[in-house]
Amino acid sequence: MTRLDPRDGYAVLINTFHVAPERAEELMTLLQRATEETFRGRPGFVSANLHMSDDRTRIVNYAQWRSRADFKAIFQDPAARAHIAEAGKVAESFDPVIFELRYSDQAETA
Amino acid sequence: MTRLDPRDGYAVLINTFHVAPERAEELMTLLQRATEETFRGRPGFVSANLHMSDDRTRIVNYAQWRSRADFKAIFQDPAARAHIAEAGKVAESFDPVIFELRYSDQAETA
Numbered sequence: 001m002t003r004l005d006p007r008d009g010y011a012v013l014i015n016t017f018h019v020a021p022e023r024a025e026e027l028m029t030l031l032q033r034a035t036e037e038t039f040r041g042r043p044g045f046v047s048a049n050l051h052m053s054d055d056r057t058r059i060v061n062y063a064q065w066r067s068r069a070d071f072k073a074i075f076q077d078p079a080a081r082a083h084i085a086e087a088g089k090v091a092e093s094f095d096p097v098i099f100e101l102r103y104s105d106q107a108e109t110a
Numbered sequence: 111m112t113r114l115d116p117r118d119g120y121a122v123l124i125n126t127f128h129v130a131p132e133r134a135e136e137l138m139t140l141l142q143r144a145t146e147e148t149f150r151g152r153p154g155f156v157s158a159n160l161h162m163s164d165d166r167t168r169i170v171n172y173a174q175w176r177s178r179a180d181f182k183a184i185f186q187d188p189a190a191r192a193h194i195a196e197a198g199k200v201a202e203s204f205d206p207v208i209f210e211l212r213y214s215d216q217a218e219t220a
Contacts, residue, residue, distance in 0.1 A: 001115045004113075004159050012161055014124075014170055016126075040217060046216070047214065047216045050211075053207050099163050103138070103145075103159070104157065106111070107150060
């Protein structure tokens, strides 16, 4: 269970992968494995959340890191770089962008 | 506080707005107001979560709806349509896509 709360102050990575629909499940499996084998063990990792679009042309990873520096450090990590290169071969493109969560609103009954 | 859990089975809207950096705060304020005045009162609304990119060229709304039908119904709602049109004038573009949350992983200490 991942918690979204602006007060946590995490660096939010929203990484959108474009993918051919027939390779979407392969990419989803690869990203799950990368999370479990590598990213979750890295300093500052908080969460990863993988989403499949209804039309199967996009996968979005919504990931939380303690800080921007912790996130950037993974690009120096050989195992993480290998996973990123592997995902880059299955995806048509990917676009990692860092955000700040500024505002959350919930239904009364949620 | 928003909860991400694949077992909830929500329709996840990830709407990416591209915006000129000097209009990013105006758009953020407009989207907050639209959420509070209109979307949060609509049937099936679960949450909205507004994110600003570090370079201020994108705002992402990560929103949860009970079902795809509930989300689609807002396009028939005059007040919601007015807010969408207003945001479309401030943003350079926007791209609402519906996803399924398939997988979540958290750090042990999160």
